[in-house]
Amino acid sequence: MPKEDDWKGIVYQTPFQTIDGIYRNKYCVTQGNKLYYSPNDDWNYEYFCDLSEYAGGGYYSRAIEYGDNIYVFPNSAQHILVISKEKRIRKIELRHEVEQSGAFAGLWIYNDYAIILPNRYSSLVRFNMKTEEVLYLTGVSQFNIAVVNEERIPAARWIWRKKMYLLNPEGTKFISIDMDTLEVKEKQVSINQFITGIGLKDLDGEEAWLIPFEGTTVTRWNILTDEKKEYDLQVEGLKSIHRSNKIECSQRVFGSMAFLNDGVIFAPSWGNKFVKLNPQKNEVKEWISPFNTSEEDISSYIPNWGIGYFSYSIQDTEKYQFIFGPERKLYDIDLQT
Secondary structure, eight states, rough: OTTTGGGGGGSOOOOOOTTEEEOSOOOOEEETTEEETTTTSSOEEEEHHHHHSSSSSEEEEEEEEEETTTEEEESSSSSEEEEEETTEEEEEEOOOOOOOOOOOEEEEEEEEEEEEESSSSSSSEEETTTTOOEEEEEEEEHEEEEETTTEEOOOOOOOEEEEEEEEEETSEEEEETTTTTTEEEEEEOOSSSSSEEEEETTTOOEEEEEEBBBEEEEEEEEEETTTEEEEEEEOOTEEEEEETTTTTBBBOEEEEEEETTTEEEEEESSSSSSEEEEETTTTEEEEOOOOOOOOOOOOTTTTSSSSEEEEEOSOTSSSSEETTTTTTEEEEOTTTT
């Protein structure tokens, strides 16, 4: 039987970062297509409204406050909801193309634009929240999604110098998308590995860190020159446990990273240890976290994608937070101390 607080596990979304600021986690789209909000933007939530009579989960992805409206963006739906201050809801219909769930997979906010990334849908959608104009860009899906063991997995994507980049699952080329003009350019690269995570210490820097879908070898990569150097993060006792099958595997060992003055800390996704890398000395060691990071699920009613991940702090972007998945806990942490 569920415990008293198990329902809170579904009233949860992560802080939503944008290229030119951080949207704090004021709105949460939950199972049953309900919208919760935090009046003081302080992680304390209350019910706001129902988004749809459709009862299944995952119909919508994110709710973003812009001007006098709240815009709710689709996941399986093929429309955008607009909610007024009086809680009146209207729809902006997109081209109806998909009869299955999972039409879209990912959302970026850039200035007035919401960039909705495709999953089964044929096009990237750019929605102007100021004018409510909708534009479509084809030829993006093969860069955004990979199918591994019949599971659809987002490939690496990032925003750099005010453009969006998508690295194809084979790691052989990427495209850049100018978010103002939707101009697309393609470039050949030599990653040759399926990358699921990418981190940039400086949004204006040319160097990126790449996390593989499989294995423990991360790559430091120069976006402009395609130069790369690999580092194996294997330490004693490091293993990865498949979240659904509960068996040891080699996939999704790491999921995110945080940057220090003397290196990078890689946080586990399905793995069981944090690992710190000093690239100048080529030293790798386990980083002992000052908080609980057990991979054990605390309830079968709380969906758990992995151990957790680093995010920049909402209050101070010079510091980090760690979101611990199994317990839905958020830790503020000064990694230097």
